[in-house]
Amino acid sequence: EAEVAQSPRYKITEKSQAVAFWCDPISGHATLYWYRQILGQGPELLVQFQDESVVDDSQLPKDRFSAERLKGVDSTLKIQPAELGDSAMYLCASSLSPRETNTGELFFGEGSRLTVL
Amino acid sequence: GNSVTQMEGPVTLSEEAFLTINCTYTATGYPSLFWYVQYPGEGLQLLLKATKADDKGSNKGFEATYRKETTSFHLEKGSVQVSDSAVYFCALSSNAGGTSYGKLTFGQGTILTVHP
Numbered sequence: 001e002a003e004v005a006q007s008p009r010y011k012i013t014e015k016s017q018a019v020a021f022w023c024d025p026i027s028g029h030a031t032l033y034w035y036r037q038i039l040g041q042g043p044e045l046l047v048q049f050q051d052e053s054v055v056d057d058s059q060l061p062k063d064r065f066s067a068e069r070l071k072g073v074d075s076t077l078k079i080q081p082a083e084l085g086d087s088a089m090y091l092c093a094s095s096l097s098p099r100e101t102n103t104g105e106l107f108f109g110e111g112s113r114l115t116v117l
Numbered sequence: 118g119n120s121v122t123q124m125e126g127p128v129t130l131s132e133e134a135f136l137t138i139n140c141t142y143t144a145t146g147y148p149s150l151f152w153y154v155q156y157p158g159e160g161l162q163l164l165l166k167a168t169k170a171d172d173k174g175s176n177k178g179f180e181a182t183y184r185k186e187t188t189s190f191h192l193e194k195g196s197v198q199v200s201d202s203a204v205y206f207c208a209l210s211s212n213a214g215g216t217s218y219g220k221l222t223f224g225q226g227t228i229l230t231v232h233p
Contacts, residue, residue, distance in 0.1 A: 004160070031219065042121070042206055042223030043161070056220070091160065098219020102149050102210040103168065106221065108160035 002026040004109035006092050012115045018080035021112045025074070025094030031101060034067055034077050035091040037111070043091055049075060050098075082116045089113050119144045121207050123224035130197055130231050138192040138227045140181075140207035148209040150174075150183050150190040151221070155204040164192075164205070168212075197231045204228050 005024040013019050025032050030051050035043035046065065048056040051072035060067065064083070069075040079086055089111045095101040124139040142148065152164040152174070165174035170185035179194045190207060207224040 033220075040225065042208075042225045043221075044223070045220055048220065093161075095219075101219045101221065102212055104149070104151055104163045104166040106163070108162065110158070110160045 002107075004092055004094050004107050006090075006109035006112050008112055009110065010113050010115075012117065013082050014117050015084055016081040018078065019082050019114060020079075021077045021090050021092075021114075023075045023077070023092030023094075023109060025092070026107055029094035029096055029107075030072070031095045031097055032069060032075050033093045033101075033106075034075070035093065037089040037091055039088070046077070046090075079114075082114075084116050087114055087116045119148070119209060119211055119222040121209055121222055121224035123205075123207050123227050126226070127228035127230060130229070132199055132231055132233050133196045134231075136192070136194040136197045136201075136229070138205055138207075138229070140190045140192065140224060142188050142190065142207070142209050144188075144209055144211060144222075146212060147185075148211050150181070151208045151210070152179070152181055152190070152192050153206040153208055153223075155206065155226075157203070161206065197229070199231045199233055202229055202231050 032049040034046045037043040046060045047067045049069045067077045091111045093108045095106045120143045149168045151166045153161045154164045165176040167174040167183035173182045181192045204226045206226045208221045
C-alpha cells in the first residue's frame, strides 16, 4: 500500500540550531501539505503546495520557516533558527488534488516529532 | 473563519461501553465533515466522512451524522474495544471555493482510552 514517507521520525535539537524535515508523498499526488501539531492540539496547516508551487503559506512563520518542493515531488520543511515553541509534531499529507482532499482522500505520513531544548 | 470544537478529553471507558465524542463546527457554506483517527505511533487516517447535510458516515462500527441545523457531527460507537484506544479528530473542509478550498480545519482532538 502506498504511503507518505517522512524523515526523521524524531529530532532533538538545541534552540538556535537549524533543522530540516523531508516528505515523499504518494506517487502521483500533486497536492502536498505540511501541518504542525502541538501537543494537545489539532493539526494546523503551515503550507500547501500544488505541484511545485506554493498555494498557501499564510500561516508559515516566514522569518524562520521555509518550505520547498522543487520538482513537484518530495518536499523539505526547514526551521532556522529553532525556538523552544517549535517543539511539535510536523505532519506531511498528500492528495491527488484539493478536490480529493475535500472528499477525504488525504493521506498522512507518520510525522516528525521535534523537541527543541 | 472555519473552526471545529471537540469535547474535552481524555475519555476513559470500559470495553463494550457506548462512546460519544461531541463535535460542533463553524463554517461558511456547506463543508464536508470528517473524523480522523490517530493510533499510537501512526499517522492520521480517515475514519469516516459526510459530505452533505443528513448524511451518515460509518466505518468500523463508528457512526456520525451531519446535522446542519445544530452544526454538529458527533462520533458514536455502540460497543468500544481496547483496540479503539486512539486520538480522534473532527475536521471540516470548505467546498465554498476561495482560499479555504482543499484545506482541512481540525478540532483539538480527543484521547480515548478503553480498558479491558
